[in-house]
Amino acid sequence: MNLIEILRSIVINIKGNKSKVFLTTLGVIVGSLTIVLVLAIGNGSQASVEEQFASLSVGTIQIGSGFGRQGVERLNMEVVEAIKVDAPSIAKVAIMITSRGNVNFYNTSSQASIAGVTEDLKEINNLDLAYGEFITDENSAFNDRVAVIGMDIAELFFEEDVSEAIGSRITIEGRRYEIIGVLKRLGDSQIRGLSPDEGVFLPYDVAERYVVGRNANPNIIALAKDIHYVSSGIEEIQSILYTLYRDKSEQFMIIDAGSRLESAKASARAMTLMLFSVATVVLVVGGIGIMNVLFVSVKERTKEIGIMKAIGARKKDILLMFLFEAIIISGAGGFLGILSSTLIMPIMNHFQIRVIPSSFGYFLAFTFSVVIGTFFGYYPASKAASLNPIDALNYE
Structure with missing residues (x-):
């Protein structure tokens, strides 16, 4: 099988299971959306902290009573x-x-x-x-x-x-x-x-x-x-x-502006890291969803896999077909999550939640989505590729 035939088979399968694929993609959409928003909120928080201290020199010392x-x-x-x-x-x-x-x-x-x-x-x-x-x-x-x-x-x-x-x-x-x-x-x-x-x-x-x-x-x-x-x-x-x-x-308390600025930035970074961890968990859950759907897909298409192997499809072809399907589903989820973030961020700014999007945030969200899809898609893809053609043809 050449690459075009593999991709055509994936498209046909996705079209035939739109609802299932969408629900599977939803976890990835939420995860990638969360990553973009978390990093945007973190950037906004750090920018606000820097603006709060903009009027102070790093050599400033405050004494309070x-x-x-x-x-x-x-x-x-x-x-x-x-x-x-x-x-x-x-x-x-x-x-x-x-x-x-x-x-x-x-x-x-x-x-x-x-x-x-x-x-x-x-x-x-x-x-x-x-x-x-x-x-x-x-x-x-x-x-x-x-x-x-x-x-x-x-x-x-x-x-x-x-x-x-x-x-x-x-x-x-x-x-x-x-x-x-x-x-x-x-x-x-x-x-x-x-x-x-x-x-x-x-x-x-x-x-x-x-x-x-x-x-x-x-x-x-x-x-x-x-x-x-x-x-x-x-x-x-x-x-x-x-x-x-x-x-x-x-x-009396004596505080220098430099340490206060670093402390405030550290707090903002810690909050961003905590929220980023939550987003990662959401993406992992989405990846598990992709793996489950592919396992079901392998079961449903066992006889089809047997026929493809019988007419000359290689183990590598079957592996790539299911692996590419996982990557396409997760990549589409990452893209839709990023697209959703561009619609949600203006609303957050309207409610005075400062967010500053970054290209790094978009890149990280999409990359994480694809990596999660690849990681969780490989095992069911390898299981499909390892099916014995005779057993697959006799599967009911």
């Missing part, structure tokens, strides 16, 4: 000044407090995130201004009622002409503030859970006095001179905290 059980100690400007003086590995340091409040401009009102910050936050978090200037330490020292707003807030209040924001006055919790700057759009980047696009930044002392209150729990963000200075910078900050707070310094 309130982790003790007895009496919560809070960070303050004294710690910031001590780090500036006694931590030579640190290039920049800023303190930040956050809250939410009502922001009004004439008849337009919005609930927004309010942050009290110091000057160095701009450079530490790579904040760029579309218009105006950022808050300075002098603004905080002189209690200037000035504000820098995110692009979303600017567009809400000033619509298309955002440049008009500079010099305008907004009302925050009943007090008026002059807008001195508008930040460029940053997308999904966040600073301590605050989206700069939707935030309003005030001088630290002003925010503490008029908006957040003195019971606020601030964070300190430091920037090492270089990635190689991060470890020494952490040790210097720990020493400063112990000097200022003694035993209560254990209440």
